[in-house]
Amino acid sequence: MRHILAFIWKHNFFFLFLVLEILSVVLLVNKSYYQRAVITNLTDRFTGSINSTYSSITGYFYLKQENDKLAAENAVLWQSLKHGLVTTDTLTTQLVDTLNRQTYRYTVAKVVSNSTGKRNNYIMLNKGKRHGIEHDMAVISPNGIVGTVVSVSDNFSWVMSVLNKHSKVSARIDRLGQMGTVLWQGQNPDKGSLTDIPVHVKVIKGDTIYTSGFSHIFPEGVMVGTVETIKVKEGDHFYDIGFKWSADLNGLSHVYIVKNLFREEQVELSKQVIDE
Amino acid sequence: MNKSYLYLFVRFVVLIALQVLIIDHINLGGYINPPLYILFILLLPFETPGWFLLLSAFALGFSIDIFSNSVGLHTASCVFMAYMRPTIIRAVGAPADYEAYLNPGIPDMGTQWFVFYTLFLTLLHQLAFGILESFYFAEAGIIFIRMIASSLFTLVLIVLIEYLFMSRKK
Incomplete structure (x- = not known):
């Protein structure tokens, strides 16, 4: 025993390295939801306050662009108001109120930290559990999809950006109705890729891609991007489509967190089917 | 001795702040994210004991990790780099007249x-x-390009900073 201890002591540099390296790789690889939540809760109070101070300072530099965006969005919203439409029948407006049920709830949030230069990018938002934010909610900007909420603390939440190895979003090409999967290959933060579109349909440059709504996370019909490059590998049955994100992922400032109010019911139902 | 530890602590905090508040927000074409914070490990004196080298590398990496939501990633690469430091010093050539006040920087070396x-x-x-960061073998080409580009960019940045701030000490 004494010899073993003496051996370890003699090579303490190597053994300390081994312990620290294994500890950090375990932290990196073992990403259980519980472990993540514990770390996020411990560290977010500190990093969150620094990040929000930082973004409240830099926010001033983008006030003009933000105002322009808001004004443009306001214009669209004004148009959809009741007095912007011609009402032909009083009965119709009544029917709209009773027939439609709200399926998605939108919460506005401010981006306090963002990145696009890494292989796996995350965004931190200034809304958390206290504001009703939960795991697996969609995050969209006025121009298009942004990501999915992956962990939440009391006042902040981390969003897995679409610029992430683990991000997969179900989408379809609007003109054709064909469904595929949106991924990011990691090269260029401006371009995403769409897979699983069969080669027998004719995709053209400029086709718009919208979310399909099949994932129970993103609402249907949120814009994803426009097709730029179309490739087929020799002997492959699916296109390799490159497209430009419609959201300005590097210039994000305010986003909407979307809760699907029927999500639990939908997930529960699909579980029953899988079980049988 | 206490004063030099205070210096190290200030350098530690300043480098993390620089990395998290400025460098991480610069978009360099999506390929490069220069890890300037490793300058802390590079500049530790030759005499630094092994345990201090490894533990400070761990603390450094972990601090960067909690800011970028990538727990373990920077920590593991930082600890590995700190472990390799004595080997690299021997390979590049340790100072012949080994004296305690020598530091691994441009003014001394x-x-x-x-x-x-x-x-x-x-x-x-x-x-x-x-x-x-990305376990896929299919992405080996991109990993390689990123590695070379980031390393060269970081090298230029670190040498510039050395020239700007350290040479006055002499």
Whole structure:
């Protein structure tokens, strides 16, 4: 025993390295939801306050662009108001109120930290559990999809950006109705890729891609991007489509967190089917 | 002795702040994210005991990780780099008249020595980082390009900072 201890002591540099390296790789690889939540809760109070101070300072530099965006969005919203439409029948407006049920709830949030230069990018938002934010909610900007909420603390939440190895979003090409999967290959933060579109349909440059709504996370019909490059590998049955994100992922400032109010019911139902 | 530890602590905080508040927000074409914070490990004195080297590398990496929501990634590559530091110092050439006040920087060791020393350690850091960040073998080409580009960019940045701030001490 004494010899073993003496051996370890003699090579303490190597053994300390081994312990620290294994500890950090375990932290990196073992990403259980519980472990993540514990770390996020411990560290977010500190990093969150620094990040929000930082973004409240830099926010001033983008006030003009933000105002322009808001004004443009306001214009669209004004148009959809009741007095912007011609009402032909009083009965119709009544029917709209009773027939439609709200399926998605939108919460506005401010981006306090963002990145696009890494292989796996995350965004931190200034809304958390206290504001009703939960795991697996969609995050969209006025121009298009942004990501999915992956962990939440009391006042902040981390969003897995679409610029992430683990991000997969179900989408379809609007003109054709064909469904595929949106991924990011990691090269260029401006371009995403769409897979699983069969080669027998004719995709053209400029086709718009919208979310399909099949994932129970993103609402249907949120814009994803426009097709730029179309490739087929020799002997492959699916296109390799490159497209430009419609959201300005590097210039994000305010986003909407979307809760699907029927999500639990939908997930529960699909579980029953899988079980049988 | 206490004063030099205070210096180290200030350097630690300043480098993390620089990395998290400025460097991480610069978009360099999506390929490069220079890890400037490793300058802390590079500049630790030759005499630094092994346990201090490894533990400070762990603390450094972990601090960067909690800011970028990538727990373990920077920590692992930082600890690996710190572990390789004595080997690289021996390979590049440790100072012949080994004296306690010598530091691994341009003023004491010369530009050429410092460039090689920084280049090798940055490459090792980026190698570990690239492999851990994306496990796919299919992305090996991109990992390699990123590794080279980031390392060269970091090298230039670190040498510039050395020239700007450290040479006055002499």
